[in-house]
Amino acid sequence: MTRTGSCLCGDITYEIEGDQLAVAVCHCEHCQRQSGGAFSTNFVAHGSQLTISGDIKTYEDKGRTGDAVYVLRKFCGNCGSPIVSELMEPEGVVAIKVGTLDDTSDITPDVQAWCDDKQSWVNLEGINAMDRE
């Protein structure tokens, strides 16, 4: 199936072909800062499944160490909506922000990551925790 999505202002639109590898909640501090929310929810897929239209901006997130680029955070430069994060590791994997999908009716998280950064009130019981360095 083909999914569609867009940023808040509509300058950026995208299509995803096929199914997700997972739907992952990320509690990491950088996702909290970028989204302004308590966590991000991501449609994880191969980059080849995603086609973006519009002039998207990229922020090179160097992660906690500040050494190497850890993830490319792509967002709309007009309205600021985060659209997708391209992971360096594993390479070729993208995390599309579920809140920008046009239809989220069948989206349920399978996994949650970076639980050490989780805000104290957030309780996602029943969703597998995947902790990683």
Ligand SMILES: [Zn+2]
């Ligand atoms: Zn926009």
Ligand SMILES: [Zn+2]
């Ligand atoms: Zn994150």
